[in-house]
Amino acid sequence: MRAEENRIKAVYEKRRIEKGGLYSSLNKGHVFMRQELEQGISKLLMSNGIDSIASKTILDIGCGSGDKLGDLLKFGARPENLSGIDLLDWRVDDARRILPPGVRLECGNAEKLSFSDRSFDVVIQFTVFSSILDPHMKRNVASEMLRVLKEDGFVIWYDFFVRDPRNSDVRAITKNEIRQLFPGCQIDLRRITVAAPLVRLLAPYSWRLCYLLERIKVLDTHYLGLIRKSSV
Secondary structure, three states: OHHHHHHHHHHHHHHHHHHHHHHOOOOHHHHHHHHHHHHHHHHHHHHOOOOOOOOOOEEEEOOOOOHHHHHHHHOOOOHHHEEEEEOOHHHHHHHHHHOOOOOEEEEOOOOOOOOOOOOEEEEEEEOOHHHOOOHHHHHHHHHHHHHHEEEEEEEEEEEEOOOOOOOOOOOOOOHHHHHHHOOOOEEEEEEEEEOHHHHHHHOOOOHHHHHHHHHHOOOEEEEEEEEEOOOO
16 A cells, blocks of 8 residues: 555645645635535534534544644544544644644554554544545545444544546545445435535635525535444
8 A cells, every 4th residue: 555655645745735725714715615514514413413522532534734623622522532643744743733732643544543442432534535546445444444433433424426527636435435435334424515616716706605505505526424333
């Protein structure tokens, strides 16, 4: 898997240089998509009977610069209950700068996690699997996510299902593939996130139009989901 690791590192280094501004908090399109995702996660948790994450231990696979772990703190998670792992050392360094000291962060490959079996209540992944082109690596990461997940825990999944023909560095993940990666699990998926190029075009002019498009769902490109082990 070393070749795939190196490919992913190169892709994200290139993205940091060429597209860093697209993910800025000063980019209205990016802000809109983040806020819609936060609302979507809140609705997903509440609809599954989860009204608090304060006491839950949470692992972020592909934690990046710590944005999602920061969002979980806003949802009530405690720093000492949060952990993250990312393949890229510079992203882990960024995360350490913005997150409280109690958050445990590691640089490494999620195919082989250092955590014990059944040690987390929640495992999250946000656009990690679409960044992995090697099917064997995807299966290994999914298997590790389930290994470290408690029997009554759950995975929060967020990734795109619509293919982008302009970007050969990523690959969309369909419902069938998600089921194959997490066999025998209970899976609740919802469509979310209007196509990013369209939101970036419209958000500076009409926040309301972006909101209406999100409600229609026709132009959504991602699945937000909750995955539970079959024994629950």
